Amino acid sequence: MKTRTLLEKLGHFxxxxxxxxxxxxxxxxxxxxKLKDKEKHLREELDRDLDQDERHEVQAKLDVVHAQRLKGLDRVKELRAEHSGSGKSKAAD
Amino acid sequence: MQRLWLAAIFLLLGYTFWISPDLSEIAAGIALFMFGMRSLETGFKTFTGGPLENALRRSTSRLWKAIGFGIATTTVMQSSTLISLLTISFVSAEMITLAGGIGIIMGANLGTTTGAWLIAGFGLRVDIAAYAMPMLVFGVILLFNQGRTLKGLGYLLLGLAFLFLGIHFMKEGFEPFQARFDLAAYSVPGITGVLLFTLLGMAATFVMQSSHATLLLIIAALATGQVSYENALALAIGANLGTTITAVIGGWTAAVGGRRLAAAHVLFNLLTAAAAILLIQQMAWTVDRVADLVGIAEDDFLLKLALFHTLFNLLGVVMLAPFVGVMERLLTRHITFTRKPAEQPRFLYPEALKTPATAVSAVRNEVGHLYDNAYGLIALGIGLRRSVIDSRQSLTEAVRGTRRLIALDLDEVYETKIKSLHSAIVAFIGEVQQRELTEEWTQQLNQLQEASHDIVEAVKATKHLRKNLTRHGMSPDPAIRERYDALRIQIAKLLREIQVLRTEEPGAVTSLSLDPLRLALQTEHRRNMESINQMIRSRRLAPYVATSIINDAGYAFGVGENLIEASRALLISPEQTERIAGERLALDEQDLARIANAARSTVYEPNHRDLTP
Incomplete structure (x- = not known):
């Protein structure tokens, strides 16, 4: 194997x-x-003429989707921070 | 084929009516009589589900009570078939014991003989068609009412009116024959005659589906001298045997308990008929003596036939009542559920073992198959058909409208449709794992095995829940009924929601859609427990029922939790990265508790953060 290929493989690893x-x-x-679309859809459903039970059900779904999105955004921020952190440490090296 | 038969029957009847208007009158009488029976059945069915069923349960604790109950209900309803079929369904649903059921059947056989008295003593002497007219009018007026009870009463009145009209027309139809023919000339003497007319009576009852109609024919023919007294006795024995055919048909489709009762019915009627045929001379002699004693005229063969009908059924009861326990043990030993061949896996073929991807896909499909079986079984377990859950029909209405749980042998179906598949899945996964697999494939297989186990657990929880559901689920006490309805609705809603998700493409968003179901399950469970506690405090629930409901709420929650967990494995994305993303976003117990608490503490003012990244 050529040295260059070996170095490339190492870098990839x-x-x-x-x-x-x-x-x-x-x-x-x-x-x-997709969750954002779903949340939008659920909000539209809430505007429809629903009875109390149906309204509660849709609202509960909406709350869950919202919480899932929050979790997802927090994870994205975390990953970004890790990414930029590792970039900085590499630069410092 | 069915249409051909129908056309042939129509042609034959049409030809008969053309050549003999009197026969058409007899046939019209039978038709009206049978329609009357049908209306009576419809009328009584509107009253089942409540008082009748409770009375059934209470009245079968002792054999004499069960026999008495059978006599009383059949006398009132004038249909031993209806009582037999209802009893079969109750024994199938394990609401009453087999011995209790046998007692009712014995009583029903005696009770049905009152019909013969009614027809012989009243029907052919009084112009009963005159009584039928006002009944028809009142019946139809009541039918136009919206109320269920009034409508039921309307059907009962109409039923009686048509019965009376039927009797009238049959009587009228037979009168001309008296002068023209003498069927009595064709009577066969000796045991051959007895057997032949017994078979005839049986066939007539089977065709008309009513021993009353046959008895009416016999009495009318006897009144006009068309059959001899001895042959009429044999016909009555045959009529008694003919009723068992409907019960056998009813029992055929029932669970094992119902099959045992149908067999007991046949056994009882066969032995009674055999005894009556063997002792027919002695029976006829006894009838003469008893008729003398009660003041029935020597030539009053109609009342004598009614007396014979009662006496020979009484002979059966006296003869067999001491052996009900033995009969129960024998039937339980010999009629066990014929274990249906276990359902075979659909996707687990040796070829699927060739690559990890095909193996995992096969297991996933088989777990889906297992879930489908469990879905149908759980739906039936809570008294709903799968088609109801699959439809858009209101589940609350379907649950509240349930009057009787569908008969179901959960143990049998569990063995053939659930356990067999679960075992096959576990065995197949074991085989796959003997090969070299990456961590990812191993993890997926473990998840699927876990899902298979969850499905089994959900069915087991349904089995526990079903026991009390058959006991208290249809309770006339609204407080108990309401609690069990809530549990049934909770499971039915979950089954429907999961079914909707299963039609969607598997992926992170689909599997994340299970989180709202978890939240709903937890909220509903908490609400149920609060309601039960509240009912205990306000003494609306007796503690012994309340503890059952608390346990059952736990089982219902278990069904829900296991189904959601199993579905997660089925709805998960096949792509690893998407699967990881789904796992990151899935809510844990704390997240769900937070949302539930927020929903409880506010009327509903959601405070959603702006999530624009």
Whole structure:
């Protein structure tokens, strides 16, 4: 194996954690987008003429989706911070 | 085929009516009589679900009570078939014991003989068609009412009116034959005649689905001298045997308890008929002596036939009542549930073992198959058909409108449709894991095995819940009924929501949609427990029932939790990264508790943060 190929493989191996973080961030963003649509849909449903029980059910779903989105956003922030943190430490090295 | 039969019957009847208007009058009488029976059944069915069922349960603790109950209800309802079928359904649902059921059947056989007295003593002497007219009018007026009870009463009156009219027309139809023919000339003497007319009576009852209609025919034919007294006795024995056919058909489709009772019914009627045939001379002699004693004229064969009908059924009861315990043990030993061949896995083939991806996919599909079976079983367990849950029908209305739980042998179905598949899944996963697998595949297989186990646990919890549901679920006490309805609605709603999610594409968003279901389950469970405690405090619930309901609320919660967990494994994304994203966003117990508390503490003023990134 050529030295260059070996170095490339090594670089890829060392950067795997970062890549998986990027993948996770991308995936969470996609899910967040779908959840945002779902939240919008639920809000529209709340505007419809619903009885009290149905209203409570939709509201509960809305609360859960909202909480899930919050969790997702917090995780995105966390990942960003980790990403920028590792970038800074590398720069310091 | 059915249409051909119908056309043939129509043609035959049409031809018969064309050649003999008198026969058409007899046939019209039978038709009216049978329609009357049907109306009576409809009328009584509107009253089932409440008082009748409670009375059934209370009246079967002792054999004599059960026999008395059978006599009384059949005398009032004038349909041993209806009572037999209802009893079969109660024994199937394990609401009454097999011995109690046998007692009722014995009583029903005696009770049905009052019909013969009614027809012989009253029907052919008085112009009963005159009584039928006002009944028809009042019945129809009541039918136009919206109220269930009044409508039921309307059906009862109409039923009686048509019965009376039927008797009238049959009597009228037979009169001309008296002058023209003498069917009595065709009577067969000796045991051959007895057997032949017994078979005839049986066939007539089977065709008309009513021993009363047959008896009426026999009495009318006897009154006009068309059959001899001896042959009429044999016909009555046959009529008694003919009623068991409907019970056998009813029992065929019932659970094992119902099948045992149907067999007991056949056994009782067969032995009674055999004894009556063997002792027919002695029976006829006894009838003459008793008729003398009670002042029935020697040539009054109609009342004598009614007396014979009662005496030979009484003979059966006296002869077999001491052996009810033995009969119960024998039937329990010999009629066990014919274990249906266990359901075979649909997706677990050896070829699927070739790659981890195909193996996991096969297991996932099989767990889905298991879930489908469990879904149908749990729905039936809570007294709802799967089609009701799949529809858009209001579940609250469906639950509140339930008058009787669907008969179900949960143990049998569990063995054939749940345990067999779960075992196959576990065995298959074991085989897959003998091969080299990455951590990811192993994890997925473990999740699926866990899901399979969760499904089994959900069904087991349903089995526990079902026991008390059959006992208290249809209680006439509104407080108890309300609590059990709430548990049934809770499970039914969850089944419906999960079913909707299962039609969606598996993925993070779909699996995250299970979180609102968890929240709803927890909220509903808490609300249930609060209501039960409140009812105990206000003494609306007796402590012994309350403890049952508390346990059952726990089982209902268990069903829900297990179903949600099992669904998570089925709805999860096949993509690893998306799966991880879903796991990150899924809410934990604390998150759910926080949302539930916020919803409880506010009327509802959601304070949602702006989430624009």
């Amino acid at each position: 060392l950067g795997q954690d970062k890549a998986s973080q990027r993948e996770e961030m991308k995936s969470i963003r996609e899910v967040l987008k």
